[in-house]
Amino acid sequence: MEKLLIEGGYPLEGKVNISGAKNSAVALIPATILADSEVTIDNLPKISDVQLLSELLEEIGGKTDLNGDSLTVYPENMFAMPLPNGRVKKLRASYYLMGAMLGKFKKAVIGLPGGCNLGPRPIDQHIKGFEALGARVTNEQGAIYLRADELRGAKIYLDVVSVGATINIMLAAVKAKGRTIIENAAKEPEIIDVATLLTSMGAQIKGAGTNEIRIDGVEHLHGCRHSIIPDRIEAGTYMILAAAMGTQVLVDNVIPAHLESLTAKLREMGVHVETSDEQIYIYNTSNLTSVDIKTLVYPGFPTDLQQPFTALLTKASGTSLVTDTIYSARFKHIDELRRMGANVKVEGSSAIINGGGNRLQGSKVRASDLRAGASLVVAGLMADGITEISGLEHIDRGYELLEQKLLGLGAKVWREKMTSEEVEEVENA
Numbered sequence: 001m002e003k004l005l006i007e008g009g010y011p012l013e014g015k016v017n018i019s020g021a022k023n024s025a026v027a028l029i030p031a032t033i034l035a036d037s038e039v040t041i042d043n044l045p046k047i048s049d050v051q052l053l054s055e056l057l058e059e060i061g062g063k064t065d066l067n068g069d070s071l072t073v074y075p076e077n078m079f080a081m082p083l084p085n086g087r088v089k090k091l092r093a094s095y096y097l098m099g100a101m102l103g104k105f106k107k108a109v110i111g112l113p114g115g116c117n118l119g120p121r122p123i124d125q126h127i128k129g130f131e132a133l134g135a136r137v138t139n140e141q142g143a144i145y146l147r148a149d150e151l152r153g154a155k156i157y158l159d160v161v162s163v164g165a166t167i168n169i170m171l172a173a174v175k176a177k178g179r180t181i182i183e184n185a186a187k188e189p190e191i192i193d194v195a196t197l198l199t200s201m202g203a204q205i206k207g208a209g210t211n212e213i214r215i216d217g218v219e220h221l222h223g224c225r226h227s228i229i230p231d232r233i234e235a236g237t238y239m240i241l242a243a244a245m246g247t248q249v250l251v252d253n254v255i256p257a258h259l260e261s262l263t264a265k266l267r268e269m270g271v272h273v274e275t276s277d278e279q280i281y282i283y284n285t286s287n288l289t290s291v292d293i294k295t296l297v298y299p300g301f302p303t304d305l306q307q308p309f310t311a312l313l314t315k316a317s318g319t320s321l322v323t324d325t326i327y328s329a330r331f332k333h334i335d336e337l338r339r340m341g342a343n344v345k346v347e348g349s350s351a352i353i354n355g356g357g358n359r360l361q362g363s364k365v366r367a368s369d370l371r372a373g374a375s376l377v378v379a380g381l382m383a384d385g386i387t388e389i390s391g392l393e394h395i396d397r398g399y400e401l402l403e404q405k406l407l408g409l410g411a412k413v414w415r416e417k418m419t420s421e422e423v424e425e426v427e428n429a
């Protein structure tokens with residue numbers, strides 16, 4: 001096991017290049033199952049979720065070929081191998097194997113997904129969608145069994161706006177007979193990205209990115225080539241750490257429109273942000289003022305940036321209120337920030353941050369999930385002294401080349417092997 005060490009207090013300057021979006025990649029890889037011939041995905045981030053999904057495709061008989069940041073998937077010999085355990089439990093997005101395998105083979109057995117522990121993360125809306133398309137769905141000892149004689153298009157109203165359910169229903173519906181309409185669909189850019197790939201494969205999809213998606217089923221989907229959109233959450237994380245410690249940081253290869261809610265909040269805090277076609281500049285800001293944020297579905301403020309943004313707010317003078325309406329218990333980072341000296345408390349689904357007081361102090365902290373890890377990286381860069389972050393397996397799920405990118409901006413950051421005592425301490429925590 002390794003830990004990340006950050007010696008805080010150094011100013012950040014320079015350019016950081018943003019990788020392809022994790023939350024697109026993890027849906028696009030399962031989507032390749034639906035094709036009859038090879039699909040190449042470009043701009044793939046090198047993160048552990050992507051690695052796990054590629055291995056899962058191999059488990060079901062696919063061949064994969066990773067060349068730089070391009071993955072070619074050969075789906076010709078895939079079959080409906082049950083995947084009740086193992087790798088599927090390690091990531092959230094393994095739920096997309098349900099929709100893709102159901103769509104292709106009319107059957108699947110997939111273990112319940114893992115991913116970040118953010119409180120309850122039900123998949124009832126995914127199942128409601130599969131059932132509406134004609135599948136029988138049962139949960140047997142933690143694995144979901146799906147089977148259909150035939151899939152037929154249906155009108156599906158999502159009771160909760162869900163990224164995962166919207167994409168999963170698209171995957172199951174693209175080869176169903178007739179028209180599927182998803183109402184109250186999620187509108188995240190990653191949904192458009194998946195629809196773009198499926199359309200390049202020959203699917204008939206209209207309305208992705210709006211709250212009503214219409215899909216006319218087709219019999220065959222063919223191979224294609226697709227490039228993943230930039231990761232707005234990775235970009236947002238670098239914008240936040242640039243706001244915390246930057247003198248002049250250029251966040252490159254982004255779609256600024258995907259980050260408008262964050263940009264607006266940073267400007268409200270007094271951060272100087274400029275955008276061009278594919279770049280966002282953050283300039284030195286000495287006085288940050290408190291702001292309130294409420295996470296919402298896209299285009300609202302993303303829950304995935306709530307945790308890193310909370311760390312930034314510890315530096316802003318005044319009291320800030322952070323409310324997470326998507327995951328009301330997404331506050332496991334708060335205890336760790338307090339360990340570093342932050343004046344923060346949690347009340348219900350909100351965190352109250354009294355910022356601008358003493359500087360954070362480098363401490364030993366643990367990343368309980370991916371964005372809690374990002375939050376601790378932001379805090380570590382701001383803190384006096386050295387911060388040691390364990391739980392790197394979470395951070396590695398979503399940030400490609402984290403140390404290299406931070407080093408490129410002038411941060412003092414490195415990885416070290418944990419001693420056996422430290423490993424034991426973490427495991428018993």
Ligand SMILES: CC(=O)N[C@H]1[C@@H](OP(=O)(O)OP(=O)(O)OC[C@H]2O[C@@H](n3ccc(=O)[nH]c3=O)[C@H](O)[C@@H]2O)O[C@H](CO)[C@@H](O)[C@@H]1O
Pocket residue numbers: 023026092093120121122123124125126127160161162163164165186303304326327
């Ligand atoms: C792999 C991936 O893309 N993960 C993202 C995806 O997760 P994920 O797809 O799991 O999140 P959803 O959009 O589905 O969840 C949104 C809300 O709906 C609830 N819900 C969801 C499905 C369901 O069947 N029933 C239900 O009640 C969830 O508990 C949550 O409160 O969107 C989240 C919200 O933007 C992000 O934090 C995750 O980074």
Ligand SMILES: C=C(OP(=O)(O)O)C(=O)O
Pocket residue numbers: 022091092093114115116304370371398
């Ligand atoms: C919650 C996240 O990921 P996942 O849904 O894959 O657990 C995230 O990316 O912040």
